[in-house]
Amino acid sequence: MKNIVSFLLLFTIAAFAGDKKEHNHSDHNPEMKMLQHEQDSSKQTISHVMISLPTIQCDNCVNTIENAVNNVQGVESVKVDLEKKKAHINYDADKVKTEDIENAITASGYDANDRKRDEQAHDALLACCQSKR
Ligand SMILES: [Cu+2]
Missing domain, CATH: 3.30.70.100 (Alpha-Beta Plaits)
Incomplete structure (x- = not known):
């Protein structure tokens, strides 16, 4: 019984961690990357x-x-x-x-x-x- 509870707890933590990871991934904004690229390519002052x-x-x-x-x-x-x-x-x-x-x-x-x-x-x-x- 105790083992099953531990297993469930572990499973919940693992699921939560996976969720968090996915969230971080969606924060990565491709538009931001493009803007930085544009700034880098203009060498004029x-x-x-x-x-x-x-x-x-x-x-x-x-x-x-x-x-x-x-x-x-x-x-x-x-x-x-x-x-x-x-x-x-x-x-x-x-x-x-x-x-x-x-x-x-x-x-x-x-x-x-x-x-x-x-x-x-x-x-x-x-x-x-x-x-x-
Ligand atoms: Cu005038």
Whole structure:
């Protein structure tokens, strides 16, 4: 009788352990593995910079600057925040310097950080985008 109870107890423990093992197995997420693989394969180092745009006024200004910055080699992405008058830029620091990005913005007619706009480019902007000094 005692042997049968021991056997049943052992059997219950074994079943529980098997259950636990199966649970752990299902926790192993294949999507996670794929994400890690994607991160490993990108060897570029992307830097982020914020550039102050004190003279922007409307959505046309935003488009003009986003286009100008997007055309700079080494820029990965650009997003202009009209309300805060700032550009958020992700770029490859091995390919481009922030001053090159600032120069592209001044060349399109807008101040960028402490760099002053190209006045000729500014005068060619839409009337609503021009600003007095
Ligand atoms: Cu504008």
